[in-house]
Structures are given as structure tokens and as C-alpha cells.
Amino acid sequence: MMDELLERCREGCEAAKKHGATDAEVVAQRAEEISVSIEKHDLQIARSSHESTFGIRVLIGDRLGFASTNATRDLSDACRDAITLARATPGDSHNRFPDSQPLPTVENLLDECASEFSAADAVDCASKMLRVAEAADRRVIVGDGAFSSLRTTRAVANTLGVAASEAASLFTHHVLVTAKEDERVSSMDFQFGACRHAKDIDVAPAVVLACRNAIDSLGSAPGETFQGVVILSPNAVLDILVAPLLFQTNARNVLRGLSRWRDRLGHPVASPALSVVDDGTRPGGVASSSFDREGVPHAALPLIERGRLVSFLHNTYSSSALGVPNTGHAAGSANTLPMIGPTNLALAPGAASLEELVTDTDQGLLVGRFSGNVDPISGDFSGVAKAAHLLRHGRRVCPVAGTLVAGNVFDALCAIMDISRNTQQVFGFTLPYLRIGGVSVTAG
Amino acid sequence: MENLLESTVRQSSSWIEARFQERRSLILSVRNGHFDQCSSVRASGAGIRALVGGAFGFASTTDLSERGLRNAVSAANALADATSRGKTGQLVRLAPAAPTRGTFAVATNDPLDAHTLEEKIDLVLRIDEQIRRASPKITSSSVTYEETLEERIVATTEGTLARVLDMKPSLRVLAVAAADGKQSMGLETVGVTGGWAELLARRSPDELVAEAVRIAVDQLSAPHAPGGPATVVLDPELVGILCHEAIGHTVEADIVLGGAITAGKLGTRVASELVTMCDSGCPPYAPHPVGLMAVDDEGVRAGRTVLVERGILRSFLHNRETAAFFGVPPTGNARAFLYSDEPIIRMTNTYIEPGDTPVEALLAGVEDGYYLRGFAMSGQADSNAEFMFGVREARRIERGKVGAMLRGVTISGNAFHVLESIDGLGNDFAWENGAGVCGKGQPAKVDAGGPHVRCRITLGGRQA
Incomplete structure (x- = not known):
């Protein structure tokens, strides 16, 4: 997938040059997300989305234009939009693209098994968030929250030789917790957690902290x-x-x-x-x-x-x-x-x-x-x-x-x-x- | 696409809502004579929402072929099934809604497509230069023109097939002034549902520049306001932000069910009897508000919902799910920003109906207080109606006379207490909140406004 996306970026650069660009850069982003939202202390909806987006930046001399599209089969409309904008706008001598440089290796960004993480797994994690809150204190309500599993692939190429791509996974969760006791309502507390690997998912610390803070602000x-x-x-x-x-x-x-x-x-x-x-x-x-x-x-x-x-x-x-x-x-x-x-x-x-x-x-x-x-x-x-x-x-x-x-x-x-x-x-x-x-x- | 969507929903054995959306945006942003943004964004796709076992599932796709839509329907059904297995509370039911069919297009004789890119670029460059020429104290200028053209189609298994053609341009003008080591800014905005002529008619570029520069320069020498409760006259923009942000969210039925302060208060007094507050997709006052819409993203016709009638809380804002829960008709407030968002309860155009007092008389009636104008695009409100908003321009009122400017003013308090304190409503009306977006997990273009109002509010300033 990474190589395919990078290849599309390179093709987009060539297409932009054919349409009249002096230089071009194409950035691509593919995202696959499964999320489950919590409202009123219950699961609200599970969602999935798969989307690829391409952004095309062109230079005609020092004049810049940019267009993006998610119609990934054909980048020619977006190329034409970017060229039209570049032709119509004034130039700026600092409009330029970077040269290629060696990239560092950043560890621990991708869980190779993330594609196996299913909607049912996401539902389990969101359900656990509610159970943790209930176990922490019966006076709390998770008014809003979510669990999300995201896999992304990014690629960027330009006509000066930049060609880079990278895949990553990210699991995030957040809660907004309020506590109620008799007529007393606490401040709302927000907590967030994230990890890169499914094996590291632990929703409890953020939920417990939010519950404790909400309880502490009662009265x-x-x-x-x-x-x-x-x-x-x-x-x-x-x-x-x-x-x-x-x-x-x-x-x-x-x-x-x-x-x-x-x-x-x-x-x-x-x-x-x-x-x-x-x-x-x-x-x-x-x-x-x-x-x-x-x-x-x-x-x-x-x-x-x-x-x-x-x-x-x-x-x-x-x-x-x-x-x-x-x-x-x-x-x-x-x-x-x-x-x-x-x-x-x-x-x-x-x-x-x-x-x-x-x-x-x-x-x-x-x-x-x-x-x-x-x-x-x-x-x-x-x-x-x-x-x-x-x-x-x-x-x-x-x-x-x-x-x-x-x-x-x-x-x-x-x-x-x-x-x-x-x-x-x-x-x-x-x-x-x-x-x-x-x-x-x-x-x- | 209409035929494809309709055949997709007809083939489904479960309840399905299918939405197609194609959006084209243009952003032109100039700062100090240089282009910051010159972008075109095209996005199209479909979102499928399924209801299985009393729970929703939602899947979006950019594959708009028959097979792509079929796959999205399967995914949405599977997601709904997964949700239903983890759900512990009440199962989802939908209130009945008459099927909506037809095409609903923005009315304008001057569509944005009829104006060239060069004309739009000339406009932002001219305004940007005008700002910097307006005063030697101006150190930075910025102008952003943004337009969105959109086609949406909603089809449901109950027979809705509605096509919406929409058009929304906006302008933002920012002036930054500096002197003696101090900096301040003036930000003026305008946004409409409509075409080029409607945008420029709402507030002219000359007026936007003059106001932004005046506020930026005058604030440089303005002292900080003292904090504490005060009698104030709020302009329509602040009235609008109070209606939308501090009150409106607390009457969105999903927020009500989440424990908002309005829960259980239908039929009770929540405001001065002068106050009638509404949300309407097609409001009767001042044309072309940004939240204008004839049909929502569940295919329900958008109408006028009276939220507060002469001080009494009368209704919440509903989608079909919450309408079924409360046993009332849906109010046409289910909206999704993109095809990849599921519809949730959102406001459209939220406002206080005008009264009969001239604005001059409202101001003249203040012995010791403040005239507050404009939302400083910062602040927050909670579901308990407690709010804090930045004010763009604050002026002292003494014995009915509007005087010197103060800086760094915020207003805060409980919005319903503010509504209860209203003792005068202006006979004017304006929409003033159309250039930004409301955020509630996903953005939405909304508008808000009303007349000038006189009330009591807490000013946040600096201690002397």
C-alpha cells in the first residue's frame, strides 16, 4: 500500500508538469478508521471510514496553486485546479519545495496486526470504558467518549526528488465524565489516552482519573x-x-x-x-x-x-x-x-x-x-x-x-x-x- | 446518483439512510500582501446509516459505484449489529416522518460560479491593502475569502429522495495594530447562504475594513475593564452567540438526555417574559442566514421551532431518534457536515425575536454599565448553561451615554440567568454569526442573531 501510494504521488507530479507546472508536489493520505462513540453512558454508534486524499501543490515559476481531491482514480481535475490557481495568483520568491534528505527511522509507529482490529474489538474497548467508570464510582456518568482505531499511510513526492512514505497505527480513547450526588453536579472532567499497538491498549487509567477528578469537584x-x-x-x-x-x-x-x-x-x-x-x-x-x-x-x-x-x-x-x-x-x-x-x-x-x-x-x-x-x-x-x-x-x-x-x-x-x-x-x-x-x- | 441511491436503499431489508455529497471549496487567504492560501478542495462520497437490533451503524465510502454502495450498506449493517451487542441502554426507535421528495436550491441571481477566480483574488488583495493603508499603527493584515458549493442527496427506505443544492461564501478581515510594545487585533467577518451579491450586500468590504482597523487601533490605548456584575446592552452578534452556544446546545435533545440543565424543565419559566427564542431552517427575519436549509440530513423538512415562548421553555431540538424518545415530531435538526459524518442534532439559525424598543432607548436607559459588541471568537459553554465568551468591543455607558473603549473583556455566567435578567429588547434584527463553524464532534455552518438586548451579566476583566 505504501509503495502504491508513493507511486501515485510520483505519477501526480508528472501529470502536473504535463499540465504546465514548473515543479510539483503530491501528498497522499490513506486512512482507515473504526470508532465507537459513547453518549449518555451507553454506546451510541460504531462507524467505519476508508478514504484516500491527494493534495497537489504546483509551482509555475514562483506562483503557487494547491488543490486536493478524494476522487483518487483521476488526479487530472485537481491538477488543473492547482494550475489555474497558480496562474491567477501573484508570485512569491520563497514559494519552493524542499530537496530530498535522508529520513530517520522512528520506532514503534505501526502495529502490523492493526488491520485485524475489528468493530467488535472497538465495541469491547468502549464497553470496558463504561464498566471501569461504573466500578470507579456509581455517582459518575460518562456523558461523552469514544474509542478509535486508526490506520494511516502517508506518502509525499516532489519533482526535486523527495519520495517518502510511512504507515502507522494509533488507538485513542477519551472520556468526559460528570458526577452527580443528590442535586449536586460536579465539573466535567476530560481525559485522553493513546497507544500505537493493540496489545498496549489500557483504557482504565484515563477513565479512573476522570472519575476521581469529577468526584473531587462535587460540593x-x-x-x-x-x-x-x-x-x-x-x-x-x-x-x-x-x-x-x-x-x-x-x-x-x-x-x-x-x-x-x-x-x-x-x-x-x-x-x-x-x-x-x-x-x-x-x-x-x-x-x-x-x-x-x-x-x-x-x-x-x-x-x-x-x-x-x-x-x-x-x-x-x-x-x-x-x-x-x-x-x-x-x-x-x-x-x-x-x-x-x-x-x-x-x-x-x-x-x-x-x-x-x-x-x-x-x-x-x-x-x-x-x-x-x-x-x-x-x-x-x-x-x-x-x-x-x-x-x-x-x-x-x-x-x-x-x-x-x-x-x-x-x-x-x-x-x-x-x-x-x-x-x-x-x-x-x-x-x-x-x-x-x-x-x-x-x-x- | 439519485437513481443509484434510491435503488440501493430499496434493496435493503433493514432501515437504511443513504446520503451522497459532493463539495467544492475555494479558499483564498492573503496576509500582508502575500498569499497564505490559494486552495481548491473537492470531496465526494456516500455515507450509509443502518439501524439493526435497535442500534445504529455507519459506514462511508468514496466508491460511488453500485458495488461500492452495496459494500457500504453491508458494512453499516455489520457495525449496527456490533453496536447493538454492546448496548446496555434504551434501543433506538425513529419517530415517523413524512417522506420528502424534490430538489431544494439556494435562491440567488448571482451565483458564485458566475464570478471569475481573478475577480475573487482581486477582492482579497484589495481589502488586504486597504487595511494596511488605513493607519500607520497597523502592522499586519489578513483577508480570507472562502466559498463552498455543495450538492447533497438523501434517500431512505421510507421513500425520501431529497436533493439539496447549497452555496455559502464568507469573508474574514483581520487587522493587527501595535504601539509602545502593545499589540491588539480587530477581526470582522461576514457569511451568508447565497451568492456573490448577497455576501457583499450583507456587509461591504469597506465597512469590514473600517471596523477591524478601528477596533485594533483603539484597543491599543484602552484600559482593562474591572470585573464583576454589570448592566449591559449586548449587540445582535453577542445575543446570537448566547442563543447558540450557551442556550442552544442545552436544548439539543441529545445533550438534554446527557444531563443538560434543561432536562425536566419543559413548561417552566427559564427567561424573562420578553424572550421568545427560536431555531429555524427558514427564519422570517433578515434573509440569507448561513444556517438556511429546507430539509435536514434525515430527509425531514426543517421548520421553525419555538424553544422559549415568552420566557417559558417549550421545546427541544430533535432528530428522529430523540423525537421518538420524547414522543414529539422531529424538528428537522439532524445534520451531517460531510458524507463521512453521521447526522447528529445541530442548530440551524438560532435567534431571539425582536422587541419594540429603539436601540438608542436601550442604551439611554443604562445609568452605569457597558455596551458590548461582537464575539471575539473565543470562549466556551457547558451543558449547565455556564458560559464564558470573549468580547470584541466593550464601551462604558454612563448616564445613558456610550463612552470610552475597554480591552480584554469577557462575559460569563449562567445563560438562563442572563435571559431572566433581560428588561429590554431592541426593535432591530441581524444575523452576525455566519462566518465561522459550530463544533460538536463535526463542524456545521450555523447562524445566530437577534435584536440588541439589555440585561445583567458578569464581566471578566482585571482587578484594579
Whole structure:
């Protein structure tokens, strides 16, 4: 299948040249998915989909056009669409394709037996998620959830010699759990789990954690108003800090003049406690693969080292425009032009346990999730702390509801006081708990 | 394709719903004079939903041959059977629905296909340049034009064979301003169901640019708002997002059954008696909303559903499954984004009906409060109707006079408490939420709006 898909990409490149392209790139993606969704604490529906999509990017001189199609028998309509767009749009000297480079071997991406994973297996896994929740506590309801088995094959070829293909399998599950006791309803808790091999599927940890967090947030009080310390859970770190961090390190935003860190390479942008690495080659990682959307090899890339900004994320366009090496972060599917995005992004763990972070807090708020507004440009954030707990004299006092937290992401990055040693996987992100000072907390 | 779909469902011994969809999209996005996107996307395929043993199964395929559809039917039946074996709750039944037959096309005299690619490219380049020329404080500009042309066919074993021809263009205009180390942005959008003329008539490019630039520049020097409860006048865009995001999802019957705050509250007061809120595929106010649709993806005709009538909760939004559970007729709200998605309950155009107070009078009646305009495309709402939304433009009102701008304002609270606090409805009406998509596992193009309203709400800002 990999070779067949790559061959179609090569044929597409030739077809695009025959239609008038100076150079061409064809990316292909074949996905076979079985999923079972959970609603209202019962199985809702089992689904299957099989789809191949081709994306064709052409250059006529330095003018660029892109078209995608899932009509895989004939790519000629898509070639013509891409050529028409290229002819109609203005040129840009940085529109170009990458040259071929050796690719790393990324281990543990494909379960050779994944094709044997059936709808009945997926139903069993989803049913087990419900049974685990019921065994954890009768007061919880899995309001929403899913189990999914996905097999993908990706291929990319261009007229400069790039020719790469890779197959992968991924098993994911998630739950949204609420607890109810009498008239009291808890905050909703979200947890996620993933693995690459069917033998490694274990839905219990995510479900048990979601149930425990939901139960812990029953009986919430109004909270307190203060300016001070918050401890962000991995989910809250994702909700508040990760999007602005990625916005600022995206080289396209440097080019657009939108990144406030555009002149800060080598300078401090965060507390010395913080180090951030993106690594698309991590064995078995949720977002691992040997090459990016353009066929450029992935590699481990430090973004922030002990608080100093050390790199931006680049694709071929931004590396050309800024005259720096390409970091292999072209992102996107066969339906879109290459953008820039992370792979497996990790905030390096610290030394303290979560309980030590709590013990060190005289007055504070432990934030489980965040629901609100984060402006990636200004960094201003303001929203409701969900699954939150008031902290006093180093102890959790009670769960609180309706408490607002507000501040600025860039101030918060510099105000990180401590980082937990335990981390959690949330989609492609590996995130610890962060203890941060100077945040505005307003009782609801 | 209509004949093939109909013969496929006729041959099935189980209940089958077969949908064909062909979608063509064009995205043109310019930033600072350079093209970010110049993309054409074509996708076509069929989705088959089967009901076996009281459970659904769904299979999608891009093989549109007779054999390909037959295989998808077999797969959907097998998936339904697998689901039914693991199901522990109530079995699925479907409420009766009269078969729908015919072709339903968007009404326009100015179809998008009648305009050349060059004309569309010229438009985005011209707007982009206009933004950067508007003020020396503008450091970045971005314009995106997006259009989707779609054909959908729904066939069911009960005799429905409905063909829908749809067309939705949109424009997004972003201005970023900077000064003294501060950055701010102004984002204006417009989207319609219709053609080129309908898009440009809803909000002109000049108006979009002027508003985006004004907000971006003015916010640079605006102070942060203090937090706390306040009397506010919300514009139709914020009223729309409140209707859709904070209230509308809590009256989707699948969410109701999942434990939403509205469960068990039909017939009870949930809002001020001034409030009548509806969802309608074919609403009577301002033409060309983005959620316009005559028939849903189960083949049910979309009508006007009164959700809240003079403050009393009257109905939920249903597909055929939840309608059967509640013992009511389906409301025509089953929608699927792509052929590879199964239909789920979605809103169409959700709104509060207008009142009779001039907007100037609503503002004049505020002694100390805020005039809030525009959704900042950020926020979230839960099924308990608690919400938090970013506000694009906030201005202080003192003794009825609208004054200076504030930045970083969010609104939060319980949406039903906000509805209960409404003491004035404007006599205006606008759809203002048509450029984005609603996410609920799969995207959906929806619209929302209403008149200006005066109410109490909690502002999130910074402590002094």
C-alpha cells in the first residue's frame, strides 16, 4: 500500500508538469478508521471510514496553486485546479519545495496486526470504558467518549526528488465524565489516552482519573478573590499556555510580524525553570513520524532552554524567507497547504510532586481546566477555572465553582515558580503541573 | 446518483439512510500582501446509516459505484449489529416522518460560479491593502475569502429522495495594530447562504475594513475593564452567540438526555417574559442566514421551532431518534457536515425575536454599565448553561451615554440567568454569526442573531 501510494504521488507530479507546472508536489493520505462513540453512558454508534486524499501543490515559476481531491482514480481535475490557481495568483520568491534528505527511522509507529482490529474489538474497548467508570464510582456518568482505531499511510513526492512514505497505527480513547450526588453536579472532567499497538491498549487509567477528578469537584463553594498563586493542571496548561507558546514560536508569525518573540532568539522569554522541546521522532509518540507534510525529516528541536528562546518552528517557506535551516515542522493534511505546527511538544518536568506544589502554597487555586478567552497575540487570558480547588496553608480546602482567573500568558511564563515531576499526555503534548504567581483570581 | 441511491436503499431489508455529497471549496487567504492560501478542495462520497437490533451503524465510502454502495450498506449493517451487542441502554426507535421528495436550491441571481477566480483574488488583495493603508499603527493584515458549493442527496427506505443544492461564501478581515510594545487585533467577518451579491450586500468590504482597523487601533490605548456584575446592552452578534452556544446546545435533545440543565424543565419559566427564542431552517427575519436549509440530513423538512415562548421553555431540538424518545415530531435538526459524518442534532439559525424598543432607548436607559459588541471568537459553554465568551468591543455607558473603549473583556455566567435578567429588547434584527463553524464532534455552518438586548451579566476583566 505504501509503495502504491508513493507511486501515485510520483505519477501526480508528472501529470502536473504535463499540465504546465514548473515543479510539483503530491501528498497522499490513506486512512482507515473504526470508532465507537459513547453518549449518555451507553454506546451510541460504531462507524467505519476508508478514504484516500491527494493534495497537489504546483509551482509555475514562483506562483503557487494547491488543490486536493478524494476522487483518487483521476488526479487530472485537481491538477488543473492547482494550475489555474497558480496562474491567477501573484508570485512569491520563497514559494519552493524542499530537496530530498535522508529520513530517520522512528520506532514503534505501526502495529502490523492493526488491520485485524475489528468493530467488535472497538465495541469491547468502549464497553470496558463504561464498566471501569461504573466500578470507579456509581455517582459518575460518562456523558461523552469514544474509542478509535486508526490506520494511516502517508506518502509525499516532489519533482526535486523527495519520495517518502510511512504507515502507522494509533488507538485513542477519551472520556468526559460528570458526577452527580443528590442535586449536586460536579465539573466535567476530560481525559485522553493513546497507544500505537493493540496489545498496549489500557483504557482504565484515563477513565479512573476522570472519575476521581469529577468526584473531587462535587460540593463546590464560591471561592475567594486574591492576586497570587495558581497551580495549573496539565489540561489547564494546555488550555491557557500552549496555544500562545506555539503562536509565538511559529516562524510564519515571525514573518507576519505577529510574534512578540521575533527578535528574542537567545533571550529569556520565560522563567529559568522552563524548558520546552518538540520531538517528532519520539518512539511511539502520538504525533511521531519520520517526515513532515513536505517530506522533510523530523528531529528533536529545543524551543526554550532554561527560559531562553532557542528556536522557532519552520517549514520550507519560512526557512527560505528567514534564511535559516528548515526544522521540519510543515504541518497539515493532504487537504491543506503546508502550515507550521508542532509534533510531540513536551514541557520538561521539574523535581517536585504535585502534593509538594500544594504544600508550598499558602493561598492559591488549583485549576483542573480552563474555559475562557486566551489572546495569543497580547497574551491576555480571562476565564472560568473548572474542576478548581481552593488552597490554604498548603492544603486543599474545598472545590470551588465559577471562579474567574485572569492574567497575561507572557507574564505567567516568567512567573513560573515550580514545575511538577509528574507529567501527563494530552493529545501530542506532554505537560506537567505548573505553579505560577501573580494571577488574578476572582470568586464567582 | 439519485437513481443509484434510491435503488440501493430499496434493496435493503433493514432501515437504511443513504446520503451522497459532493463539495467544492475555494479558499483564498492573503496576509500582508502575500498569499497564505490559494486552495481548491473537492470531496465526494456516500455515507450509509443502518439501524439493526435497535442500534445504529455507519459506514462511508468514496466508491460511488453500485458495488461500492452495496459494500457500504453491508458494512453499516455489520457495525449496527456490533453496536447493538454492546448496548446496555434504551434501543433506538425513529419517530415517523413524512417522506420528502424534490430538489431544494439556494435562491440567488448571482451565483458564485458566475464570478471569475481573478475577480475573487482581486477582492482579497484589495481589502488586504486597504487595511494596511488605513493607519500607520497597523502592522499586519489578513483577508480570507472562502466559498463552498455543495450538492447533497438523501434517500431512505421510507421513500425520501431529497436533493439539496447549497452555496455559502464568507469573508474574514483581520487587522493587527501595535504601539509602545502593545499589540491588539480587530477581526470582522461576514457569511451568508447565497451568492456573490448577497455576501457583499450583507456587509461591504469597506465597512469590514473600517471596523477591524478601528477596533485594533483603539484597543491599543484602552484600559482593562474591572470585573464583576454589570448592566449591559449586548449587540445582535453577542445575543446570537448566547442563543447558540450557551442556550442552544442545552436544548439539543441529545445533550438534554446527557444531563443538560434543561432536562425536566419543559413548561417552566427559564427567561424573562420578553424572550421568545427560536431555531429555524427558514427564519422570517433578515434573509440569507448561513444556517438556511429546507430539509435536514434525515430527509425531514426543517421548520421553525419555538424553544422559549415568552420566557417559558417549550421545546427541544430533535432528530428522529430523540423525537421518538420524547414522543414529539422531529424538528428537522439532524445534520451531517460531510458524507463521512453521521447526522447528529445541530442548530440551524438560532435567534431571539425582536422587541419594540429603539436601540438608542436601550442604551439611554443604562445609568452605569457597558455596551458590548461582537464575539471575539473565543470562549466556551457547558451543558449547565455556564458560559464564558470573549468580547470584541466593550464601551462604558454612563448616564445613558456610550463612552470610552475597554480591552480584554469577557462575559460569563449562567445563560438562563442572563435571559431572566433581560428588561429590554431592541426593535432591530441581524444575523452576525455566519462566518465561522459550530463544533460538536463535526463542524456545521450555523447562524445566530437577534435584536440588541439589555440585561445583567458578569464581566471578566482585571482587578484594579
